[in-house]
Amino acid sequence: MRLQEKRILISAAAQGIGRASALACAAEGATVTAVDINEEGLASLATENPAIRTHRLDVRERGAIDALADKIGPLDGLFNCAGFVHHGTILDVSEEDWAFSMDLNVTSMYRMTQAFLPGMLERAGEAGSVSVLNMASMASSIKGFVNRAVYGATKAAVIGLTKSIAADFVTQGVRCNALCPGTVDTPSLRGRIASAADPVQAEKDFIARQPMGRLATVNDMTPMILYLLSDESRFVTGQAMLVDGGVTI
Numbered sequence: 001m002r003l004q005e006k007r008i009l010i011s012a013a014a015q016g017i018g019r020a021s022a023l024a025c026a027a028e029g030a031t032v033t034a035v036d037i038n039e040e041g042l043a044s045l046a047t048e049n050p051a052i053r054t055h056r057l058d059v060r061e062r063g064a065i066d067a068l069a070d071k072i073g074p075l076d077g078l079f080n081c082a083g084f085v086h087h088g089t090i091l092d093v094s095e096e097d098w099a100f101s102m103d104l105n106v107t108s109m110y111r112m113t114q115a116f117l118p119g120m121l122e123r124a125g126e127a128g129s130v131s132v133l134n135m136a137s138m139a140s141s142i143k144g145f146v147n148r149a150v151y152g153a154t155k156a157a158v159i160g161l162t163k164s165i166a167a168d169f170v171t172q173g174v175r176c177n178a179l180c181p182g183t184v185d186t187p188s189l190r191g192r193i194a195s196a197a198d199p200v201q202a203e204k205d206f207i208a209r210q211p212m213g214r215l216a217t218v219n220d221m222t223p224m225i226l227y228l229l230s231d232e233s234r235f236v237t238g239q240a241m242l243v244d245g246g247v248t249i
Contacts, residue, residue, distance in 0.1 A: 001027075001028045001029030002028040002029070002226060002230045002232065003025055003028040003029045003030035003077075003226070003229065003230055004028075004029035004030075005029070005031075005076075006025075006029070006030040006031070006076040006077055006229070006230070007030070007031045007033075007072075007073075007074070007075050007076050007077070007123075008025050008030045008031070008032050008033070008075065008076060008077035008078070008079065008229060009032075009033040009034075009035065009072070009075050009077070009078050009079070009116065010022050010025070010032065010033070010034050010035070010079040010081055011035050011036070011057070011059050011079065011080055011081050011082045011108075011112065012035075012036055012059075012081040012082035012083070012135075013034030013035060013036050013042070013045065013054075013081065014034075014036035014037075014038035014039075014040075014041025014042050014044075014045060015036075015038065015041050015186065015187045015188075016184070016186035016187055016188055016218060017081060017135070017181070017184060017186060017218050017221050017222075017225075018034070018036070018079070018081040018082075019034075019041070019045055019218070020218035020219060020221065020222050021079060021081065021221075021222055021225045022034040022045060022049075022052055023045075023048065023049055023052075024222040024225065024226055025077075025225075025226065025229065026049050026051055026052050028226060028230075030076075030077070030229075031051075031053070032051070032052045032053065033052075033053045033054075033055065033072055034052050034053065034054045034055075035054070035055045035056070035057035035059075035068070036054075036056070036057065036082075037056060037057070037058050039056050042054040042055075042056065053072075055068060059080075059082045059104070059108035059111065059112055060103055060104060060107075060108055060111075062111050062115075065111050065112060065115045066115050068115075069115040069116050069119065073119060074119035074120060074122050074123040075116055075119060075120050075123065075130065076120070076123055076130050076131070076229075077130065077131045077132075077133070077229040078112065078113065078116050078120065078131075078132045078133070079133045079135075079225065079229065080108070080109040080112050080113065080132070080133070080134045080135060081135045082104060082105075082108055082135070083104060083105045083135055083154075084100070084101055084104050084105060084151075085148075085151050085188065085192065086101050086148075086149075086150045086151050087147050087148075087192065088147055088149060088150075089146075089147060089149050090149040090150075092147075092149070093149055093150045097150060098150050101150045101151065101153075101154050102150075102153075102154055102157075105151070105154035105155065105157075105158065106154050106157045106158060106161065109134050109158060109161060110161065113132055113165060117132070117165075117169075117174070120132070120174060121169070121172055121173070121174065124172060124173030124174055125173065128173055128234075129173050129174075129175060129231060129234050130173060130174055130175070131174075131175045131176070131177070131228060131229050131230075131233070132162075132165060132174065132175070132176040132177075133176075133177055133178070133179060133225065133228050133229060134158050134161065134162045134176070134177070134178045134179070135158070135178070135179055135181075136155045136158045136159050136162070136178035136179060136180045136240055137151070137152075137155040137180055137181060138180050138181065138182050138242060138244040138247050138248055139151060139152045139155050140152040140153070140155045140156035140159070141155070141159065141180040141240050141242060141248065142248055143247070143248050155180075158178055159178050159180075159240045162176050162177060162178040162238065162240070163176075163238045166237040166238030167238060170237055170238075175228075175233065175234070175236065175237040176237060176238065177228050177233070177236060177237060177238065177239045177240075177241055178239070178240045178241065179221065179224060179225060179228070179241055179243065180240050180241060180242045180243065180244065181216060181221055181243050181244065182210060182216050182242075182243065182244030182245045182247050183206050183207075183209065183210055183215050183216060183245075183247075184215065184216040184217070184218060184220070184221060185215040185216065185217055185218070186218060189206070189215070193206070209247060210245045210246070210247060211245060211246035211247065211249065212245040212246055214245075216243070216244075216245055220243065220245075221243055224241055224243050228241065
């Protein structure tokens with residue numbers, strides 16, 4: 001199995017891409033720790049695969065992150081998946097919206113990586129290579145999108161943070177890459193569609209911007225996630241990996 005004996009932590013693992021990643025990594029032999037603030041979702045995940053270890057964790061709480069890092073020990077892989085999609089132009093972004101989006105989408109990755117990286121460096125000395133994977137987006141990878149002002153800004157920051165970590169630790173066995181998905185059919189997207197003035201048209205609009213003519217599924221993302229967390233990508237670091245159905249062609 002591709003992740004045999006790998007110890008991997010995934011945030012925002014109660015639903016969507018995070019949940020699919022936890023299940024996929026466990027199926028490939030990894031010891032998976034899944035964290036989220038959604039305890040009901042974590043309980044459901046643990047029922048689906050009892051081998052997955054679940055912990056309630058708010059990635060905005062530094063003390064809780066540090067305590068978990070001490071508790072579970074060194075990792076081979078860290079997938080920072082937590083994030084929030086704000087809708088609106090810069091004129092629609094309040095100070096509170098900006099601060100929340102930056103904190104959850106960017107600063108949480110700083111907290112998580114800073115807490116777990118020392119142990120990962122130790123693990124890299126034993127295993128030869130470890131991997132940090134950050135959730136970015138096709139938005140601001142090479143393309144801007146309407147009504148995604150603060151979201152685009154945060155995802156551009158994630159790519160910059162990813163490249164910095166990759167450059168600083170490339171000689172010490174740590175790889176760091178970013179996943180840049182297209183529009184993925186997740187509970188988060190369904191919530192945005194439902195809140196639109198015309199949900200039917202909103203769904204059509206999301207589909208229309210995908211050249212392949214459909215929304216991505218979470219299982220369209222997991223092959224790239226498995227690749228970047230596995231030793232198959234041992235010569236890949238500092239990259240923003242697009243899985244966008246051709247949007248940015």
